[in-house]
Amino acid sequence: MLRTHTCGELTLNNIQQTVTLSGWIQKIRHLGGMIFIDLRDRYGITQLAFNHEERPEICEKAEKLGREWVISVTGIVIERYSKNKNIPTGDIEIEVHELEILNEAEVPPFTIEDESDGGDELRMKYRYLDIRRNPVKNNLVFRHKLGLEIRKYLSNNGFLEIETPFLVNSTPEGARDFLVPSRMNPGEFYALPQSPQTLKQLLMIAGCDRYFQIVRCFRDEDLRADRQPEFTQIDCEMSFIEQEDILNLFEGLVQHIFKTFKNLEIGKLERLSWNDAMKYYGSDKPDVRFDMRFVELNDVLQHKDFKVFNEAELIVGIKAEGCGNYSRKQIDNITDFVKSPRVGAAGMVYILCNQDGSFKSSVDKFYSQDDLRKVAEKCEAKPGDMILILSGKKSTTRKQMCELRLEMGNRLELRKAGEYKALWIVDFPLLEWDEETQRFYAMHHPFTAPKPEHESWLESRPGDVLANAYDLVINGSEIGGGSIRIHRPELQKQMFKALNFSEEQAQNQFGFLINAFKFGAPPHGGIAFGFDRLCAVLCDSDSIRDFIAFPKNNAGRDTMLPAPTPIDNKQLEELNIKLNLQTENGK
Ligand code: ASP
Numbered sequence: 001m002l003r004t005h006t007c008g009e010l011t012l013n014n015i016q017q018t019v020t021l022s023g024w025i026q027k028i029r030h031l032g033g034m035i036f037i038d039l040r041d042r043y044g045i046t047q048l049a050f051n052h053e054e055r056p057e058i059c060e061k062a063e064k065l066g067r068e069w070v071i072s073v074t075g076i077v078i079e080r081y082s083k084n085k086n087i088p089t090g091d092i093e094i095e096v097h098e099l100e101i102l103n104e105a106e107v108p109p110f111t112i113e114d115e116s117d118g119g120d121e122l123r124m125k126y127r128y129l130d131i132r133r134n135p136v137k138n139n140l141v142f143r144h145k146l147g148l149e150i151r152k153y154l155s156n157n158g159f160l161e162i163e164t165p166f167l168v169n170s171t172p173e174g175a176r177d178f179l180v181p182s183r184m185n186p187g188e189f190y191a192l193p194q195s196p197q198t199l200k201q202l203l204m205i206a207g208c209d210r211y212f213q214i215v216r217c218f219r220d221e222d223l224r225a226d227r228q229p230e231f232t233q234i235d236c237e238m239s240f241i242e243q244e245d246i247l248n249l250f251e252g253l254v255q256h257i258f259k260t261f262k263n264l265e266i267g268k269l270e271r272l273s274w275n276d277a278m279k280y281y282g283s284d285k286p287d288v289r290f291d292m293r294f295v296e297l298n299d300v301l302q303h304k305d306f307k308v309f310n311e312a313e314l315i316v317g318i319k320a321e322g323c324g325n326y327s328r329k330q331i332d333n334i335t336d337f338v339k340s341p342r343v344g345a346a347g348m349v350y351i352l353c354n355q356d357g358s359f360k361s362s363v364d365k366f367y368s369q370d371d372l373r374k375v376a377e378k379c380e381a382k383p384g385d386m387i388l389i390l391s392g393k394k395s396t397t398r399k400q401m402c403e404l405r406l407e408m409g410n411r412l413e414l415r416k417a418g419e420y421k422a423l424w425i426v427d428f429p430l431l432e433w434d435e436e437t438q439r440f441y442a443m444h445h446p447f448t449a450p451k452p453e454h455e456s457w458l459e460s461r462p463g464d465v466l467a468n469a470y471d472l473v474i475n476g477s478e479i480g481g482g483s484i485r486i487h488r489p490e491l492q493k494q495m496f497k498a499l500n501f502s503e504e505q506a507q508n509q510f511g512f513l514i515n516a517f518k519f520g521a522p523p524h525g526g527i528a529f530g531f532d533r534l535c536a537v538l539c540d541s542d543s544i545r546d547f548i549a550f551p552k553n554n555a556g557r558d559t560m561l562p563a564p565t566p567i568d569n570k571q572l573e574e575l576n577i578k579l580n581l582q583t584e585n586g587k
Pocket of ligand 1: 194195196197236481482483526527528
């Protein structure tokens with residue numbers, strides 16, 4: 001080995017020991033007749049001391065060294081004069097007797113420090129240098145430990161980790177597939193799995209009983225902020241269980257994770273129906289670290305002279321505690337926010353609850369003090385609070401209010417880092433109507449079971465059918481989702497019918513599963529968690545990229561490799577693929 005110790009472990013206990021360390025040069029300082037070098041490896045930093053008077057030839061060699069060079073040194077551990085209390089090795093340094101240069105290095109394009117001067121693009125292009133930085137490296141260490149703990153928990157609960165293939169069949173029903181041409185079968189394609197959904201169901205039919213896999217999934221979607229075309233799921237499936245069993249078992253996992261990594265007892269998880277989530281938070285992934293629930297105000301604000309409200313399908317308010325003294329400017333600023341293209345509201349109504357019990361609002365012309373008092377009572381607003389009101393079409397107003405609620409949560413610093421609120425969203429609708437294509441889509445996926453008591457509505461009132469489906473939400477992020485599956489072929493057929501699939505289409509796309517159901521499928525269900533996002537939420541980060549060693553940018557590119565790239569004609573010929581790309585000038 002090219003070292004006896006790592007750069008993170010030597011302390012006063014090792015004084016006078018002869019040691020060999022290897023690593024990268026973080027920093028070089030000249031001080032009188034001495035050269036000090038901070039040597040870094042994955043485990044930490046150790047100070048090296050070169051004494052010119054005592055060992056001039058080594059010092060001369062050290063003069064040549066530069067940042068990020070790779071060296072190996074042998075020397076004696078001695079106590080340091082000026083100690084560094086911030087690092088575990090800060091009490092000692094190595095008096096260097098031998099120096100070997102293992103590799104030279106060019107000056108890195110950005111500083112390898114906790115706070116780097118490199119921008120995002122540059123750091124991604126040289127991600128291997130970025131990973132040398134503590135914040136990124138620590139994230140990868142965290143991810144490893146979290147994965148290990150999850151594997152342990154699931155194994156202890158009888159789950160088998162089973163790998164499923166990456167080259168599978170295309171199922172156009174979900175997101176867009178990434179396709180892989182098959183050279184041996186000209187004109188035919190594999191697809192990369194969007195998730196192992198159908199395969200894990202087949203494993204239940206195979207009798208595996210409890211399956212999990214920490215697995216890469218691929219979705220060719222237009223990249224929204226903080227999405228990756230490939231991401232990792234903790235994918236799970238169980239047989240002979242009901243929804244309650246799954247919620248309990250995975251609640252246990254979530255509690256275990258918080259206890260292990262945050263030393264927090266998060267207790268029993270709150271459950272909220274999808275309907276209530278939409279009604280009170282305008283979102284199926286509410287951040288419930290703070291209250292500020294929506295209050296519907298149609299009954300108190302309609303049938304007066306204010307046309308905007310009279311014509312609205314929904315009038316909804318939130319109470320901003322302690323904001324009753326907001327200035328005109330502050331309110332204008334919030335109004336600008338709701339009118340911004342991102343939120344898209346036409347306007348906002350406010351009511352300030354004055355300390356003397358009176359009210360001042362932007363609609364004083366239309367409403368008496370008594371009217372406003374009724375609103376305040378409904379919102380449980382006290383003197384010193386402010387009520388913000390939006391109105392319009394139900395679904396859009398809820399979306400807009402959701403944005404406003406989160407924005408106010410940010411402004412009032414109610415979304416605190418280090419505070420965690422996890423909850424289950426349950427009772428999702430089974431189907432979702434799409435205006436554009438005039439058909440129903442599965443809200444979760446086509447294998448999700450309706451609630452047994454709603455099965456008979458599949459044909460008569462499909463829009464009202466609720467599903468045995470659930471999501472896990474932490475701090476406003478969707479961390480996981482799953483469902484009890486359909487396991488009877490008849491019901492699966494009915495579901496495809498509700499989704500407007502002809503028998504033939506269903507057979508073509510999912511025949512393998514429908515047929516497997518004929519051979520004794522056990523009742524089963526499961527869940528999948530977004531592993532990258534779980535890491536990010538637990539570390540109070542907004543970005544899953546921080547937890548992926550080699551992520552792609554917003555255009556789906558890996559700028560380091562780089563990928564994607566054009567392919568050689570010869571390779572294309574082998575695959576029997578002819579490109580038909582139009583260049584910009586139409587040639
Ligand atoms: N396969 C589903 C998904 O990727 C999760 C599940 O239902 O288990 O969303």
